[in-house]
Amino acid sequence: MIRTGVTVVCRNTALKVTSRYLRMSLARRSNVSDQTVNTSFVANLFRGEIHFGQVFPYPEAADEEQKEYIRSLAEPVQRFFSERYDPAESERLGRPPEAVLDELWETGGYALMIPEEYGGLNMSNTGYATMCSVVGAVDLGLAVVLGAHQSIGWKGILLYGSEEQKRKYLPMVSTGRTVAAFALTEPGSGSDASSIRTRAVKSECGKYYILNGSKLWITGGGIADLFTVFAKTEVTDSRTGQKKDKVTAFIVERGFGGVTSGPPEDKMGIRCTNTTEVYFDDVRIPVENVLGGEGNGFKVAMNILNNGRFGMAGTMAGIMSTCITKAVEHANSRVQFGKHLKEFGNVQEKLARMTTLQYVTQSMGYMVAGNMDNGSKDYHLEAAISKIFSSEAAWIVCDEAIQILGGNGFMRPTGLEKILRDLRIYRIFEGANDVLRLFVALSGIKYAGSHLKELQLAFKHPTANLGLIFKEGSRRVARTFGVGGTDLGSFVVEPLRNSAHLCAESIDSFALAVETLLFKYGKRIVDEQFLLIRLADSAIDIYAMVNVLSRATRAARINLPSAEQEVLMAKAWCVHAHSRVQGNLKQINKRIYLESFSTMSQIAKNVCENGGVVHKLPLEINL
Ligand code: MYA
Numbered sequence: 001m002i003r004t005g006v007t008v009v010c011r012n013t014a015l016k017v018t019s020r021y022l023r024m025s026l027a028r029r030s031n032v033s034d035q036t037v038n039t040s041f042v043a044n045l046f047r048g049e050i051h052f053g054q055v056f057p058y059p060e061a062a063d064e065e066q067k068e069y070i071r072s073l074a075e076p077v078q079r080f081f082s083e084r085y086d087p088a089e090s091e092r093l094g095r096p097p098e099a100v101l102d103e104l105w106e107t108g109g110y111a112l113m114i115p116e117e118y119g120g121l122n123m124s125n126t127g128y129a130t131m132c133s134v135v136g137a138v139d140l141g142l143a144v145v146l147g148a149h150q151s152i153g154w155k156g157i158l159l160y161g162s163e164e165q166k167r168k169y170l171p172m173v174s175t176g177r178t179v180a181a182f183a184l185t186e187p188g189s190g191s192d193a194s195s196i197r198t199r200a201v202k203s204e205c206g207k208y209y210i211l212n213g214s215k216l217w218i219t220g221g222g223i224a225d226l227f228t229v230f231a232k233t234e235v236t237d238s239r240t241g242q243k244k245d246k247v248t249a250f251i252v253e254r255g256f257g258g259v260t261s262g263p264p265e266d267k268m269g270i271r272c273t274n275t276t277e278v279y280f281d282d283v284r285i286p287v288e289n290v291l292g293g294e295g296n297g298f299k300v301a302m303n304i305l306n307n308g309r310f311g312m313a314g315t316m317a318g319i320m321s322t323c324i325t326k327a328v329e330h331a332n333s334r335v336q337f338g339k340h341l342k343e344f345g346n347v348q349e350k351l352a353r354m355t356t357l358q359y360v361t362q363s364m365g366y367m368v369a370g371n372m373d374n375g376s377k378d379y380h381l382e383a384a385i386s387k388i389f390s391s392e393a394a395w396i397v398c399d400e401a402i403q404i405l406g407g408n409g410f411m412r413p414t415g416l417e418k419i420l421r422d423l424r425i426y427r428i429f430e431g432a433n434d435v436l437r438l439f440v441a442l443s444g445i446k447y448a449g450s451h452l453k454e455l456q457l458a459f460k461h462p463t464a465n466l467g468l469i470f471k472e473g474s475r476r477v478a479r480t481f482g483v484g485g486t487d488l489g490s491f492v493v494e495p496l497r498n499s500a501h502l503c504a505e506s507i508d509s510f511a512l513a514v515e516t517l518l519f520k521y522g523k524r525i526v527d528e529q530f531l532l533i534r535l536a537d538s539a540i541d542i543y544a545m546v547n548v549l550s551r552a553t554r555a556a557r558i559n560l561p562s563a564e565q566e567v568l569m570a571k572a573w574c575v576h577a578h579s580r581v582q583g584n585l586k587q588i589n590k591r592i593y594l595e596s597f598s599t600m601s602q603i604a605k606n607v608c609e610n611g612g613v614v615h616k617l618p619l620e621i622n623l
Contacts (some may be wrong), residue, residue, distance in 0.1 A: 020312050038447060040378035042543055044153055046444030047451045048511025054382070055546045056491040058363075058554040059370030062127040063596035070127040072426035077109070078134050087139035090272035091418060094264070105213055111174030114158065118170035125369035133362075136318030140422035143315045148219035148273070149173070151308030153180030154228055156228040156249060159290035159307060160300055175225060181224035183215040183252075184301050185476065191435040193230075194298050198280065200231040200248060201381035202287070209233070209290075211250065211258075211283040217429075221276035222261040227252040228291065228304070229280070247297030251289040258283035277443035287569050298525060302380075309383040310372070312430060313365030316390035320358040321420060323394075323401040325350065326416060330405045341404065350400045356569045357393040363547040364389060381443055384436045389424040391433060398423055423437075437536035438529065444539060445525060445532075448514050492549050493556040495567050499574035503545040506581040510538050513585045534584040538622055541577040541589035542585075 038044065044051045062070060080103065090096045104110060112122020112128050123131065133570045154173040157165055174180040189195045198213025211231055215221070233248040252259065262277035330343040331351060341347045364386040368379055368531060389445040402409030402416045409416050427433045485508040488500035514535065517525055526533070550572035555563040587593040606614050 005130055005274050038378050038383055039376060042381040042440065043378065043444055043447045043548065045507060045510060045539060045542060046448040046514050047328035048448075048508070048515070049451075050486055050507060054371050054378075055367065056550050056553075058550040059367060059374055061124065061366075061370035061373040066127070068125070070130050072107075073123070073127070074130050075119065076132050077107075077131065078137075081134070081138040085142075085270075086139060087141065087415070087418065088412075090139060090141055092545055093272065095272050095274065096139075096145060096262055099146075100142075104146070105175070105177055108174070109146060111170075112150060114150075114170050115155075115173045119176075120170070125281060125310065125372040126366060129310060129365050129369040132311045132314030133318035133321075133365075134394070136315030137322045138318075140269040140315065140319055140419065143318075144270050144273045145306070147311060148182065150179050151221065153224070153228065154226070155252060155308055156182075156291050156300055159303060160249070164288065165251060165291070169226065179220050179224040179227050180228070181218050181278070183218050183221075183227045183229045183237065184217070184303065185212065185216050191432050193301060196227070196230055196232060196245065196247065198231040200233045200250065203234070203609075204286075207287055209250065209254065209287065211280045211285055213280050215278045217275055217281075217540045218261075218278045219264065219273055219275055219429075221278045222264055222274045223250070225254045227254075227259070227278065229296050230301050233294060233297075244295075246295035247292040247301070248294050249297040249300040250285050251291055251389045252280070252283060252285055252341065254377070256283050256285060267425075269424055270502075275426070290388035304345060306380045306383050306402040307372075309387040309430060310365050310368040310379075312426060313361050313368065313386040313390040316394040316426065317362035317365055319359055319384070319423070320354070320361060320394050320397040322350070323398045323416065323419060324354050324358060326414065327354065327401040327404040330408065339363060344538050347404060351443055352569075352572060354397045354400055355537060356573050357397055359551075359566070359569045360544045360548055360573060361386075361393050362389040363546065363551040367547050367550070370456065381440050381539075382543065384431065384440050385543050387430060388433045388436050388440075389544060395420075395423050395427065431514075434533075437533050437540075440539055441532040441536040442526060443512065444535075445518065449518055479505045486547065492553045493567070495556070496549055496553060499545075499571050500549055502574045502578035503542065503549060506538070506542050506545065506578050509582065510535075510542060513588055514536070517588065530600070531588050534588050538581045540569045540583045541581050545574050545577050 004233060031493050034285070039051055039054060041051055041054045046103045085096075085100055090100075095101075108121040109131075111118075111120030112123045112131055115124075116122045129138045132143065134149070136148060154170065157173075161169070161478060184196070187195050187196060188420070196213075198211070200209040200211045202209050202396065211229065212248075215229070218224075218227075229252045230247050231250065232245045233244040234243050235248070236243050253313070258281040260279045260281070265275040267275060272535060291297075328342075328351065331347050332340060334341045342351070364382075368382050368386050371379055372383070372505075393402055398416060398420050403421065405416065407416060408414050412418070486504040488504045489497050492500045517528075517535070521528060548566075548570040552563070552566040554560075555566040560566070
C-alpha cells in the first residue's frame with residue numbers, strides 16, 4: 001500500500017490527519033502579516049491582484065548560445081536512446097543495463113545541473129527540462145533513476161551546501177559514480193513530512209551527531225552511497241533559550257557505518273528503479289555534514305522538492321508525445337467501418353485533447369523553468385501546479401492512446417501498458433497531488449488573508465490609507481458587477497482576444513470566490529477540503545490558460561511554423577478551462593453542491609465504518 005498519498009485505503013482518516021496539520025499551519029501563518037512582495041502569478045491570483053511579470057511575455061530563458069548548448073547535449077542523448085535503449089529490457093532486468101548507465105555517467109547524464117567546476121554539465125533549469133523530456137519520452141523508469149539522483153538526491157548540496165560540502169560531494173555524484181538518494185519519507189510519515197521520527201542526537205563533544213531511524217520507499221536506497229537525510233534534532237531557540245525538536249538535514253555517507261538497506265520493493269511500475277527501506281543505526285555524522293543549518297531541515301526538504309518539480313512537467317511532456325505518436329500512427333492507418341480512424345469525430349476529439357494537454361504541460365514546464373532561470377524565487381505554487389497538472393494530463397493521454405489503439409493498446413508489445421503502469425506513481429511521489437492541491441489552495445488563501453488583514457488595518461486609519469482603500473474599492477465594484485475587471489487583451493495576439501477574455505473572466509470570478517470564502521469561513525476554511533480542492537483546480541485551470549495564451553502569442557509574434565496550431569490549442573483550451581472554472585466556483589457557493597459534499601462525507605463515513613461497501617447484491621442473498 002502506498003501511503004504517501006492522501007487517497008489511501010481510508011481517504012477519510014487520511015484527510016483528517018492532513019487537515020489537522022494544515023489547520024495548525026494556517027493558524028500559525030495567520031499571525032504573520034506577510035508584507036513581502038510576492039511575484040508569483042498564482043499567489044497574487046488569490047488576492048485578485050494580477051502580476052503579469054512572470055507570465056507575459058512567455059519567458060525567453062535561453063539565448064542562441066545556450067540553445068545550441070542544450071541542443072548539442074540533447075540530440076546525441078535522443079539518438080543514443082532511440083538506437084541503443086530498450087525500456088522493456090530495463091524492466092526485465094530490474095535496472096537499466098550496465099552499458100547504458102556507464103554511458104550516462106561518462107557523458108555527464110548524472111550531473112546535468114552541477115557547475116563545471118564540480119564536474120557537471122552546468123545546465124540551466126530550461127536545459128534540464130529539455131533533458132527530462134528526452135529521457136521521459138523513452139522510459140519513465142530511467143527518468144526516475146536519473147531524476148531521484150539529481151532532482152532530489154544531491155540537489156540539497158547544490159542549493160544549501162557550503163563551499164566545502166560542494167567541493168567534497170558534488171564531484172563524487174557527478175563523475176565519481178556515487179549515487180545519491182533523498183531520505184525523507186518514513187513508515188509513519190508520508191505526505192505529513194514534518195512528523196518524521198528519525199532522530200539525530202549531538203554528541204557531548206559537539207563534533208558529531210548520532211543518527212537513528214528508518215526511511216521508507218527510498219529511490220536508489222539499495223545502491224546509493226550518499227544520502228540527504230532528514231531527522232529531528234533538539235534545537236535551542238537563540239531568543240528564548242527554549243529547547244525544541246526541529247528537523248535538520250544531513251549529508252550521510254554509507255561509509256560512515258550503520259547504514260543498511262532492505263530488499264528492493266516489488267512495484268507496479270518504474271520497475272527498473274531500485275526502491276528500498278534504509279536503516280540508520282547509530283550512524284556517526286560529523287557536524288560539518290549538517291546541510292542548510294541546524295533546525296532548518298523542513299524548509300530545506302520543501303525547497304529541494306519545489307526546485308525539482310518542474311522536471312516532472314518536462315518528463316511528462318516527453319512521454320505524452322510518445323503516446324500521441326503511437327495513437328496517431330494507429331489513427332492514420334487503421335480502417336474501420338470503411339474509414340480511417342482519424343476521420344471519426346470521436347477520435348479527433350481525443351487526439352485534440354491529448355495534444356492540447358501535452359502543449360499545456362510543456363508550456364508550464366518551460367514557464368516555471370524559464371522563470372527560475374531568470375531569477376524568480378516565487379515559483380513554489382507554480383512548480384506544484386506543474387507537477388499536479390502534468391502527472392494527471394499524462395495519465396489521461398496514455399489512457400486515451402490505449403483507447404484509440406483498442407485491443408492493440410492493451411497488448412504489451414505496443415508499450416503503452418508499461419507506460420500506464422509507470423505513470424501511476426507520478427501522481428503520488430514528489431508530493432501527492434491531493435496534498436499539493438491543498439498546499440496550493442492554503443498557501444494562496446494565506447496570502448489573500450494577509451492582504452485582507454492589511455485592509456482591515458487600513459480601515460482603522462482611513463485617511464492615511466486612502467490610496468489602498470480606493471484601489472481595493474474599485475476592484476471590488478469591478479468584480480461584483482463584471483465591468484472594468486481584469487483585461488488581458490493587450491497581452492495576446494488578435495486571434496486570442498476572446499480566449500483572453502475568458503481567462504480574465506475566470507480570474508475575476510476566482511478572486512471573488514476566494515474573498516467570499518474567506519469572509520464566510522475565516523480560519524475554518526482549512527477544514528473545508530471539498531472547497532479547497534475546487535479552488536485549487538480553478539487556480540490550476542487559470543494558470544494553464546495564462547500559460548497557453550502567453551506561449552501561443554509568442555509563437556504567433558515570432559512566426560513559428562507551429563503558430564497556427566498553437567493558437568488553435570490555446571483557443572480550445574481556454575473555452576473548456578473557463579467552463580470548468582465557472583463550474584468549480586459555482587460548486588463552492590451553491591447550497592445544492594454544499595449539501596452534496598455533506599452527503600458524500602456521510603457516504604464515506606458509512607463505508608469506512610462498515611469496512612467496505614454497505615449495500616449487498618440486489619438479490620437479497622448474503623454473499
Ligand atoms: S520524495 C518524498 C516526497 N515527499 C513529499 O513531497 C512530502 C509532501 N509533504 C509536504 O510537501 C508538506 O509536508 C506539506 C506541508 C505541504 C503537506 N515550499 O505547517 P506547514 C512552509 C516552501 O504547512 P505541514 C519522493 O517522493 C510553510 O509555508 N515552504 O507544513 C521521491 C510554513 O512556513 P512558515 C513550504 O503541514 C520522488 C512551514 O513550511 C512548503 O507539515 C522521486 C510549515 O508549513 C513548500 N512546498 O506540511 C522523484 N510547504 O512557518 C523522481 C510548506 O514560515 C522525479 N512550507 O509559514 C523524476 C522526475 C524526472 C527527472 C528526469 C531526469 C532527467
